[in-house]
Amino acid sequence: LAKTTQPISMDSYEGQEVNITCSHNNIATNDYITWYQQFPSQGPRFIIQGYKTKVTNEVASLFIPADRKSSTLSLPRVSLSDTAVYYCLVGDIWGTTDSWGKLQFGAGTQVVVTP
Amino acid sequence: NAGVTQTPKFQVLKTGQSMTLQCAQDMNHNSMYWYRQDPGMGLRLIYYSASEGTTDKGEVPNGYNVSRLNKREFSLRLESAAPSQTSVYFCASRQDQNTEAFFGQGTRLTVV
Numbered sequence: 001l002a003k004t005t006q007p008i009s010m011d012s013y014e015g016q017e018v019n020i021t022c023s024h025n026n027i028a029t030n031d032y033i034t035w036y037q038q039f040p041s042q043g044p045r046f047i048i049q050g051y052k053t054k055v056t057n058e059v060a061s062l063f064i065p066a067d068r069k070s071s072t073l074s075l076p077r078v079s080l081s082d083t084a085v086y087y088c089l090v091g092d093i094w095g096t097t098d099s100w101g102k103l104q105f106g107a108g109t110q111v112v113v114t115p
Numbered sequence: 116n117a118g119v120t121q122t123p124k125f126q127v128l129k130t131g132q133s134m135t136l137q138c139a140q141d142m143n144h145n146s147m148y149w150y151r152q153d154p155g156m157g158l159r160l161i162y163y164s165a166s167e168g169t170t171d172k173g174e175v176p177n178g179y180n181v182s183r184l185n186k187r188e189f190s191l192r193l194e195s196a197a198p199s200q201t202s203v204y205f206c207a208s209r210q211d212q213n214t215e216a217f218f219g220q221g222t223r224l225t226v227v
Contacts, residue, residue: 041220044218094213094216
């Protein structure tokens, strides 16, 4: 089971780019990197996943170097509504780590965006 | 689109009381899960149901029971609440282990 390490918190101002780096040194060959976002008083929701290089969608970009031992979630031009906890998961394509369909969440990174 | 609905949203219990947390999904998903989230920690799996009629323990099942009433509903019961069960409880569902998981909005439970 690949362990992930990410910063506990990050502060940003509106309009800035936020980059959250997740370390996963013992990622397995078949593992994907998946990120979830959790707003206050809500459950987590999937935002992006990738295996290597770069993935971009309407919410974020995910950068994965060739050695895949880390990944960086990039949130462009953040707004107040991007204040949330962001979780990095390593597992199958949806972040699952076992046959139960279990999602292994760590403590995540609390991102606070201020005006 | 309702997705995953949890009731109640908030609850305060006295130690020793019992209660059932309700979860329903309208996406015809096979698998359902109950997680708890404590301050500064990630979500921990309490119980899961891979399909209708089956339930299995997760990593922190002690003090809880579950019922997969039908394909839509998966309830979590606390028979004798303890302060250590103060937490936010999330229900999730997915079609199967190889698809996206969807979470409810959570139930904030306080046991005094």
